[in-house]
Amino acid sequence: MNFWRAIAVATLLAAAPALLAGEIAPEARRSGYAFMGPDTRAMQDDDTSNPGMLFVLDGETLWTKKTGSAEKACADCHGDARGSMQGVAARYPAFDKTQGRPVTLDQRINLCRANHQQATPLPYESRDLLALSAFVAHQARGVAITAGEDPQVKPFVEQGRDLFMQREGQLNLACTNCHDDNFDKHLAGAPITQGQPTGYPMYRLEWQTLGSLERRLRSCMSGVRAQAYDYGAPELVALELFLMSRARGLPMETPAVRP
């Protein structure tokens, strides 16, 4: 009897570290919205006080504006975004066959510009690119995130998970050390969230503008005194993909407002 009990205890102990370092259970997943104060929530909830909506409006204008040497607008192929782009952002980053790897929504927009509009790519974090991706992602507001379900992206989700668990920088911290193990606590005055990317591109009051998930990730990397990956680097895309798959089931909020 004691023998079997010892085995049971040993099995539990062996399983324990996996559980501790494990992911947040689906029912315990919470958007950053749940960590914010009532003022910031009210700002996000009212479309006439949410500054992210200014970018969505700009994106709507760009959607129908002809550009590039092909003299084509997004709308010339995709029609009304309210129908064609509905829910699309909830499954990005998505696999691109010609590239053989997942691409972010920003990269998809620039691929469209290069291949179909014969236009120059928009620089990362430029107002136009943020406006277009905010407009597209806004069409997915309220839709549950499904990114990472495509079998072709599984290896990249795994790469992202490894990066999430990897300690880095002079502070020697991994993403998981804050966002799995210590959410609900505070770092200086700011709440530590679960890092669920539900509302990108999002308006950060600290930035005074809209910004992409890549910008947020790079800020975190500078925060732990690590060398941040360049915009569009495969590592950042893998991390973004893992984070989106980790937020599976949470509704999109674009454009979110965060402190």
Add this chain to the structure above:
Amino acid sequence: MAALINVPAKARRGDVIEIRTLTSHIMETGFRHTADGRLVPRDIITSFTCRYNGTEIFRADLFPAIAANPYLSFFTVAKESGKFEFEWTGDNGYSSTASASITVE
């Protein structure tokens, strides 16, 4: 530039109504420097006015400490159906307008 205006579409005569406005602007303070030490020139909205059927009902002066994409809310009394006109002016000849209608019963 894009602006978001929130004016009630309908009101009863004599009602106190809230007007909320949000506009796009970087509100560069003029106190910041680039990585190579050059001063980033000031570029802000300096004035906002609201006219109700041609009569000025609200005016605000804006300063460098005001955040990007300024949000302003204020109250007025609904007197007659008509139009609210909003104007933002600022550095480098910046000017932007928007309007909203109201029906007063």
